[in-house]
Amino acid sequence: MNYLLRGIGVVAAVGAVSVLAFSLPSGDARGDGGGHALPKLTHKNWQQECASCHIAYAPAFLPKASWRRLMGGLDQHFGENASLDPATQADILRFLEANAADSGNSRMGGRVMQGVNLNEAPLRITETRWFVRKHDEVSRATWSRKSIGSAANCAACHRQAEQGVFDEDTVRIPK
Ligand code: HEC
Numbered sequence: 001m002n003y004l005l006r007g008i009g010v011v012a013a014v015g016a017v018s019v020l021a022f023s024l025p026s027g028d029a030r031g032d033g034g035g036h037a038l039p040k041l042t043h044k045n046w047q048q049e050c051a052s053c054h055i056a057y058a059p060a061f062l063p064k065a066s067w068r069r070l071m072g073g074l075d076q077h078f079g080e081n082a083s084l085d086p087a088t089q090a091d092i093l094r095f096l097e098a099n100a101a102d103s104g105n106s107r108m109g110g111r112v113m114q115g116v117n118l119n120e121a122p123l124r125i126t127e128t129r130w131f132v133r134k135h136d137e138v139s140r141a142t143w144s145r146k147s148i149g150s151a152a153n154c155a156a157c158h159r160q161a162e163q164g165v166f167d168e169d170t171v172r173i174p175k
């Protein structure tokens with residue numbers, strides 16, 4: 001009896017260790033630094049067309065439905081005309097959908113999805129519940145500082161936003 005119980009204990013312990021050993025490297029293999037950085041993505045049209053007015057927002061920050069809505073209205077894009085030819089537009093949308101928050105490709109996406117109401121397909125990352133919760137320590141007066149401009153200006157505070165790095169150590173709110 002005692003012997004048997006000890007046996008079960010060993011099996012359970014080995015099981016726990018192997019689960020750990022399995023989950024740690026797989027997190028690293030995604031290159032997401034434990035979930036605070038985003039997978040490195042390269043896509044020519046996206047980098048060329050979506051990073052001239054602001055940083056190329058990572059696809060994992062919005063669900064597919066949002067990207068479809070956003071890419072369908074580029075002629076009226078937050079007061080700008082960001083129209084593209086149909087082929088380029090379709091190519092970028094395919095890329096965004098494949099890596100969207102609900103594509104299952106990143107831990108960040110999973111977190112974002114916890115606060116998204118899919119019926120709403122939000123057009124702004126900065127209006128998702130996830131974003132608002134993560135930034136609840138930033139006051140309204142801070143967002144409107146000249147050095148920041150708007151919450152959409154991620155790189156004002158996240159010094160490595162363009163590299164997809166958003167961890168605590170790289171945040172510095174400008175005066
Ligand atoms: C001509 C300039 C321009 C181009 C090109 C452009 N955008 Fe934007 N985008 C804007 C402006 C202006 C805003 C609003 C920024 C603000 O509120 O401070 C914006 C906001 C956004 C937001 C919402 C940010 C938030 O508040 O969470 C997303 C998402 C976005 N753009 C995606 C894209 C994508 C994808 C492309 C490429 C297909 C693109 N943009 C190309 C000007 C542009």
Ligand code: HEC
Pocket residue numbers: 036061125126134135137138142143148150151152153154155156157158166167168171173
């Ligand atoms: C006014 C400065 C500011 C701006 C602008 C800003 N953030 Fe943040 N962000 C912060 C602060 C402060 C935190 C909390 C840091 C902490 O305690 O981990 C944070 C946290 C985050 C986190 C959480 C990281 C984690 O460890 O879970 C992500 C992701 C993030 N921001 C993304 C963005 C994105 C994307 C944008 C632009 C659409 C943006 N932020 C704009 C200041 C800012």
